[in-house]
Amino acid sequence: MLFKEITILDENFNIKENMYVGVRGDRIVYVSNQMPEEDFGEVRNGKGRLLMPGFVNGHAHAPMGLMRGYGENMALQDWLFKKIFPFEDKLTSEGVYYATLLSMAECMRFGIVSTSEMYYFMDEMAAAVTESGMKSNLSRSISHFDDSDFMSSYRAKEMIEAYEKYNGAAEGRIIIDMSLHSEYTSTPESARQLAEYTKSIGARMQVHVSETKKEHEECKEKYNMTPVKYLNSLGIFDTPSTAAHCVWIEEDDRDILKEKGVSICVNPISNLKLASGICDIPKLLDKGINITIGTDSAASNNCLDFMEEIKMFALLPKLVTGDPTVITPKQALMAATVNGAMAQGRTDCGCIKEGNKADLIMLNTDVPWMHPKHDLLGNIVYAARGSDVVMTMVDGRVLYENGVYKTLDIEKVIYETEKATKEILAEI
Known part of the structure; x- marks a missing residue:
């Protein structure tokens, strides 16, 4: 997967714009401001998005x-x-x-x-x-x-x-x-x-x-x-x-x-x-x-x-x-x-760096509360909301994207959790 022309929070936790981040398998293998020559398969357009470590x-x-x-x-x-x-x-x-x-x-x-x-x-x-x-x-x-x-x-x-x-x-x-x-x-x-x-x-x-x-x-x-x-x-x-x-x-x-x-x-x-x-x-x-x-x-x-x-x-x-x-x-x-x-002892995780695990999240920055962007770092901490997360990736695998839980039957999970709670309360 390739994230194209996207704003990122780099390994030094600075903002960089118009970057390319390539993911292969469970790793980040390419980070550059230049389009890679190799084919990473699926391409994600980074317009109005921020890529950062999860x-x-x-x-x-x-x-x-x-x-x-x-x-x-x-x-x-x-x-x-x-x-x-x-x-x-x-x-x-x-x-x-x-x-x-x-x-x-x-x-x-x-x-x-x-x-x-x-x-x-x-x-x-x-x-x-x-x-x-x-x-x-x-x-x-x-x-x-x-x-x-x-x-x-x-x-x-x-x-x-x-x-x-x-x-x-x-x-x-x-x-x-x-x-x-x-x-x-x-x-x-x-x-x-x-x-x-x-x-x-x-x-x-x-x-x-x-x-x-x-x-x-x-x-x-x-x-x-x-x-x-x-x-x-x-x-x-x-x-x-x-x-x-x-x-x-x-x-x-x-x-x-x-x-x-x-x-x-x-x-x-x-x-x-x-x-x-x-x-x-x-x-x-x-x-x-x-x-x-x-x-x-x-x-x-x-x-x-x-x-x-x-x-x-x-x-x-x-x-x-x-x-x-x-x-x-x-x-x-x-x-x-x-x-x-x-x-946690996970030394190859936690920042966007070539060789690190692809534990990435993408935020929608094209929302009113993220503008203007005088200081995007400040916006992330003081203005962003949890609902701005539009994609969550772990080890190169997308787990959540735009309201869809890729690995879970969320309706069943909610139903079974409510059922278990009621059964416990009935015994207390």
Whole structure:
């Protein structure tokens, strides 16, 4: 496929006009301002379009699409323990499968090409991701409340089985990470065992960190350490890790996260909706920490429109610092794309570059809110909408285009998700 005379966001995240981008197989093989001599087959006219790397959703819980709108206007701890956990106790494999497909459909509609998922029902999630054509770093979320041996638990067995069955599956589109749900849902020994196992197999780690002030302060009272220091003392960050939220971390925590090479996934809208707080992004940038963007779940966010998330990521630090110059459009777009790919361990993804995977999205810029184009980077971050995405491609395969889901029967997915939700509610 050849994109002809199209505006692109290049590998340095600068705008270039009248470019030619050739895709062969799953790779970008040609990027130039000159028409290629070789034949790439189908030609796409780039008039009024922008080609850019697809978004990477750095922290998500896809099956929680079943809980969209369930448990509104509640504090995080009440929301979890009074609504979400009781609902999740009734989940079925079929419900998780269709909810994951629903979330994958929503992701591709809004230009997300890859997600980092923390949940369970790994067989069903892997099947849904494979069917959808999306990419995902899947992890079996671990909670362990008692003093029993974690590695003998059914959770550990499911985690190990998922890694052995699915790591590298779907032609490499699926990567299996390990995942500690959080400090407050595990014991020190279970966290230590998980850290040791993760390091022994060379896997990556996902973990919730300091999402709320209550969580942060209670950890300090319990262990005389912040959650970051506590998790680091147990070896959680001894492998490449993504720490989600990090709203209440302290200066020493940032030093540890930088030293350990931990990526931080900021979830602006979820944190606002649950009144968890606002992550201090400028201080993370000052430390040189890799920052990514996540939606969290449709239960704590209600929508996976990544354009909304990017805009909020860029705006909130300006309010908090009183400095309108912090967070440039380029920084926000890098957090939404290449930084997320780096956090997932996908080194050949995240930007338009010859040799990289063809994970591309095309935006319609021929709409009123994208004109005039004084600063197209600024327009993408502050003016563009998720509905402006007209094509989503993963590994050179078009998954969504102009209202058509190429890999999914969207009507069936919606029907089955609604059916599963009603069945669960009837049992609660």
